[in-house]
Amino acid sequence: MNVSTLCLAILFDQDATGYEIRKLSTEGAYSYFVDASFGSIYPALNKLKQDGLVTMQIEHQEGKPARKTYSITQTGRRQFLESLFEPIKHDVIKSEFMLMARFANYLPKALVAKRLKDRQEHLKQTRTMIDDLREEFSDKPETVQWVFDYTSSCLNANMSYLKTHGDQLCNLSDIETAERDAAE
Amino acid sequence: MNVSTLCLAILFDQDATGYEIRKLSTEGAYSYFVDASFGSIYPALNKLKQDGLVTMQIEHQEGKPARKTYSITQTGRRQFLESLFEPIKHDVIKSEFMLMARFANYLPKALVAKRLKDRQEHLKQTRTMIDDLREEFSDKPETVQWVFDYTSSCLNANMSYLKTHGDQLCNLSDIETAERDAAE
DNA sequence: TCGCACATGTAACGTGTTACATGATTAG
DNA sequence: CTAATCATGTAACACGTTACATGTGCGA
Numbered sequence: 001m002n003v004s005t006l007c008l009a010i011l012f013d014q015d016a017t018g019y020e021i022r023k024l025s026t027e028g029a030y031s032y033f034v035d036a037s038f039g040s041i042y043p044a045l046n047k048l049k050q051d052g053l054v055t056m057q058i059e060h061q062e063g064k065p066a067r068k069t070y071s072i073t074q075t076g077r078r079q080f081l082e083s084l085f086e087p088i089k090h091d092v093i094k095s096e097f098m099l100m101a102r103f104a105n106y107l108p109k110a111l112v113a114k115r116l117k118d119r120q121e122h123l124k125q126t127r128t129m130i131d132d133l134r135e136e137f138s139d140k141p142e143t144v145q146w147v148f149d150y151t152s153s154c155l156n157a158n159m160s161y162l163k164t165h166g167d168q169l170c171n172l173s174d175i176e177t178a179e180r181d182a183a184e
Numbered sequence: 185m186n187v188s189t190l191c192l193a194i195l196f197d198q199d200a201t202g203y204e205i206r207k208l209s210t211e212g213a214y215s216y217f218v219d220a221s222f223g224s225i226y227p228a229l230n231k232l233k234q235d236g237l238v239t240m241q242i243e244h245q246e247g248k249p250a251r252k253t254y255s256i257t258q259t260g261r262r263q264f265l266e267s268l269f270e271p272i273k274h275d276v277i278k279s280e281f282m283l284m285a286r287f288a289n290y291l292p293k294a295l296v297a298k299r300l301k302d303r304q305e306h307l308k309q310t311r312t313m314i315d316d317l318r319e320e321f322s323d324k325p326e327t328v329q330w331v332f333d334y335t336s337s338c339l340n341a342n343m344s345y346l347k348t349h350g351d352q353l354c355n356l357s358d359i360e361t362a363e364r365d366a367a368e
Numbered sequence: 369t370c371g372c373a374c375a376t377g378t379a380a381c382g383t384g385t386t387a388c389a390t391g392a393t394t395a396g
Numbered sequence: 397c398t399a400a401t402c403a404t405g406t407a408a409c410a411c412g413t414t415a416c417a418t419g420t421g422c423g424a
Contacts, residue, residue, distance in 0.1 A: 001280055002411075009283060019375055033279055040412050042377055064420055065375045081290050088280035088299065090306055095217055096185055096272035099193060101334070104327040106265050115272065122274055143288045143356050150285070150345055157341030161334055172327050186383075203403050224384050226405055248392055249404045 003036050003044040008080040011054060011072040013140070018042050018068065029133050032126065032151060045070055053079060104173045112173040116166045120159060127155040187220050187228040192264040195238060195256040197324070202226050202252065213317050216310065216335060229254055237263055288357045296357040300350045304343060311339040 001009075010021050010030060018041045025036045045068075048054045053076035059067040072080075097119055104112045134148040185193075194205050194214060202225050209220045229252075232238045237260035243251040256264075281303055288296045318332040 001278060001283060005283075009286075012287070017375075018377090019373095033277060033282060035276075037413055038375095038377075039379095039414070046377095061375090061420090065377085065418080067375070081287070084284050084287060084291060085295065088284060091281065092219070092276070092278040093217060094185060094276040097275065098217055098331055098335070099185060099189075100268050100272060102193075102327055102331050103196070103265070103268060104330075105325045107268060111269065141289045141356070143286055143353065146288075146349070146353050146356065147282055147286050150349065151282070153345045154338065154342050158338050161337045165330070165334065169327065169330050172325070172330065201403075202405090203401095221385055222403095222405075223386075223407095230405095245403090246392090248402075249390080251403070 001034060003040040004048060005080070005083060006030070006034055006036055007041065007044055007048060007070075008053065008072060008076055011070055012077065012080060015069050015071045017070065018045050021045075021070075029137070032130065048076070052076075101169055104169055107173055109170055109173040109175055113170050116162065116169065120162050120166070123155055123159045123162070127152055127159070130155065185218060187224045188232060189264070189267060190214070190218055190220055191225065191228055191232060191254075192237065192256060192260055195254055196261065196264060199253050199255045201254065202229050205229075205254075213321070216314065232260070236260075285353055288353055291357055293354055293357040293359055297354050300346065300353065304346050304350070307339055307343045307346070311336055311343070314339065 006025060007021055010016060010024055016024070018038065022036060022038055022041050024030050025034050025041075045054065045056075049056055049070070052073060054070045054072055057069045057071070059069065061067060097115060100107070100112075100115055130148050130152050134145060134152070137144050137148070190209060191205055194200060194208055200208070202222065206220060206222055206225050208214050209218050209225075229238065229240075233240055233254070236257060238254045238256050241253045241255070243253065245251060281299060284291070284296075284299055314332050314336050318329060318336070321328050321332070
């Protein structure tokens with residue numbers, strides 16, 4: 001999913017500024033899937049406006065930069081929906097944790113333990129966020145809830161595995177390195 | 185994880201050509217996490233050689249391009265392992281399926297059903313691949329098994345949810361659009 | 369008063385993909 | 397005979413990030 005599509009998806013059911021779109025994509029409702037930055041959002045929004053897929057309302061503010069609120073147009077809605085008909089790619093997963101785990105036998109126990117703890121913490125936070133969002137979006141179409149429930153369920157399974165098998169990975173880590181590290 | 189790191193990870197316990205590295209990253213043991221192409225692998229390998237992190241043995245073959253087998257050096261091993269000590273990023277997930285599901289209420293039932301079926305099929309294939317690899321790598325360190333088991337477990341939960349809740353999403357799809365499509 | 373949230377935008381840079389060029393062998 | 401597999405490599409391109417530039421108002 002490119003940044004333009006992300007913008008259309010967000011604007012589909014709410015108007016927003018570039019700043020807000022970025023917030024939603026890094027901290028809010030869409031942050032689980034994407035993570036776009038200003039450098040890509042602002043140009044994308046300008047292009048979408050040129051193509052007539054969104055409109056912009058400027059709200060001038062003294063001293064501050066003008067607040068530019070974008071709204072999706074009918075054309076934008078249609079084109080976005082049409083794009084969903086095109087063949088989709090399979091999920092892409094990039095996990096540095098998995099790479100680390102794969103080589104845990106060469107790493108000190110303390111490091112592996114910390115990584116496991118951090119991951120569990122982050123997973124928990126993400127699930128809390130998803131569950132909060134589910135509440136917040138309770139007025140939105142049920143498909144939105146479905147996605148949150150699905151995600152939450154996968155997150156639970158993931159956490160559950162770490163809870164029951166995390167220690168196992170720890171015990172496979174390189175104890176000697178850990179001792180050497182402790183001695184230093 | 186950049187392509188150089190991927191190469192070092194693969195070469196860590198086996199020699200390989202650029203061609204083989206690509207196969208491993210798109211179809212083999214590493215394909216669940218990454219997907220690198222020739223255009224990035226060959227330059228990366230050359231750079232790693234320049235930096236003394238890998239060595240290369242040329243095997244000339246009549247008519248064919250020379251087969252260049254790369255091996256990791258002690259320096260390469262050390263540097264790779266050291267890189268695992270650096271702070272890691274959280275998992276990155278990009279799912280076009282989730283985006284589609286989020287807007288399923290605007291899409292015809294037939295499309296949503298097909299996407300669900302395809303996803304379930306792909307998930308199943310991935311799990312089969314992971315389980316096969318677990319067998320194949322039974323002589324490798326136990327950490328390797330741990331990663332496969334963890335992945336397999338998450339995959340199972342994912343499949344399980346789709347099996348029990350997939351129809352629900354289908355029923356939220358836009359029936360009228362489906363009928364319109366069927367009429368065409 | 370220090371830093372953060374708000375708010376927009378550009379230029380340089382990094383990283384990777386796609387498409388092309390080249391060519392033998394082998395399985396269907 | 398045609399497509400796929402093996403095998404390497406480059407150049408153009410796409411896409412996105414990081415860092416910079418600019419500036420106000422508010423809360424600790």
